[in-house]
Every structure is written in structure tokens, then in C-alpha cells.
Amino acid sequence: MLYDATRNDHGLAIDPFKAVIVPRPIGWISSLGADGNVNLAPYSFFNAMSEKPAYVVFGSGGRKDSLRNIEETGEFVCNLATWDLREAVNATSATVERAVDEFELAGLGKAESRFVRPPRVAETPVAFECVYEQTIRPAAHDATSGYAIVLGRVVGVYIDDAFIHEGRVDTAAMKPIARLGYSEYAVIDEVFRMRRPD
Numbered sequence: 001m002l003y004d005a006t007r008n009d010h011g012l013a014i015d016p017f018k019a020v021i022v023p024r025p026i027g028w029i030s031s032l033g034a035d036g037n038v039n040l041a042p043y044s045f046f047n048a049m050s051e052k053p054a055y056v057v058f059g060s061g062g063r064k065d066s067l068r069n070i071e072e073t074g075e076f077v078c079n080l081a082t083w084d085l086r087e088a089v090n091a092t093s094a095t096v097e098r099a100v101d102e103f104e105l106a107g108l109g110k111a112e113s114r115f116v117r118p119p120r121v122a123e124t125p126v127a128f129e130c131v132y133e134q135t136i137r138p139a140a141h142d143a144t145s146g147y148a149i150v151l152g153r154v155v156g157v158y159i160d161d162a163f164i165h166e167g168r169v170d171t172a173a174m175k176p177i178a179r180l181g182y183s184e185y186a187v188i189d190e191v192f193r194m195r196r197p198d
């Protein structure tokens, strides 16, 4: 098949797009509103776009609480979603009132960040502390349903020392989870190496 992505005429019961751009890392994003409310939610339209300086992006389908908070207070933290935390990741995706603290909802601890005000998830092995730079509203964006793309500069990286061995991070030991399509996920618990040609 080859379908028209603007008309989305794939003819399938469920849009296949997310099932074929895989695996997508999950930015489990904590943020604070101007009134101090704490927010935590997973975003799988998420990735790093550069290093030195390091930038991350995530896509918000509509004006959700994370986007609102980040535009208000200018900071956020991207926590790593792992196999051990999978139920909590899912629980924090519930649509709840803005005042609800999803850390409490999911029974998670808060750890202080070093460079920004929003806390990180105490149980996560990795967290990126980010400063908001801009929201990109693509031409086809509409305020209620269109995606806004949020760009943040990474200003601090937390890594649990327990996962650092001989100068390298043991990624597989952290068992990161990633999003596929539908309700499917992948877990990284095995890696292979391949050297680039000279």
C-alpha cells in the first residue's frame, strides 16, 4: 500500500502511522505551572535532536497541561521510562484535572533537580533537565487538535551511578521501554554493536 498522508486514506481500521515509526523513546515529562502545580505525563512523539548543545523535542496533540506549564514557567524534565516503571508511566497518562499531581497519582517519589525547578521522578535511572526554547506550530496546526512541537535545551543530565560500569552506561540494564503503535511497547534489554566504516 501507499496512502495519501494528508487524506489519511489508508483504509485500515486504525491509523498505521505510529506502528511503523518505531520504537519511539518516551519522554516522561515533569513540569510546574505558574501556580506551582506539578505535572507528569508520557510523550512518545519525543526524541533528542542534537548533542553539544543537546536539544530535545516533543509533540503535544492539543494544548495539554505539560505544554501549558512549560510555556508558563520555561522549564521541564524528561525522565526515562523503564520496564520497572511501566505501570506508573501508563498511570500518569490519565486525563485528569490540571491541579492533580500525577507523581502522587502513580505513587512516585520526587527528587530535586539541580538546574531547573521541576522535580524528576525519584525512581528513574535517567533524567534530562531542560530549558524551554520555543514552540513550533506547524502550518497545519490547529489549536484544539493540531500538534505543537516543543523544543528544549538540555542543561543537566542525571544518570544513576549504579548503571555506569567501566566508563559506559549500561543501557540494557536500565530496560528502557519504547512506544510502538496501538497499545504496543518494546523493551530494550539486549543490544548489539556495529562499528562504523572508516
Ligand SMILES: Cc1cc2nc3c(=O)[nH]c(=O)nc-3n(C[C@H](O)[C@H](O)[C@H](O)COP(=O)(O)O)c2cc1C
Binding pocket: 026, 039, 040, 041, 042, 043, 044, 045, 046, 059, 060, 061, 062, 064, 065, 066, 067, 089, 090, 092, 093, 094, 095, 096, 179
Ligand atoms: C506511552 C504514551 C505516550 C504518549 N505520547 C503522547 C504524545 O507524544 N503526545 C501527546 O499529545 N500525548 C501523548 N500521550 C498521551 C498523554 O500522556 C496524555 O494525553 C496525558 O494526559 C497528557 O498529560 P498532560 O495534560 O498532563 O500533559 C501518550 C500516552 C502514553 C501512555
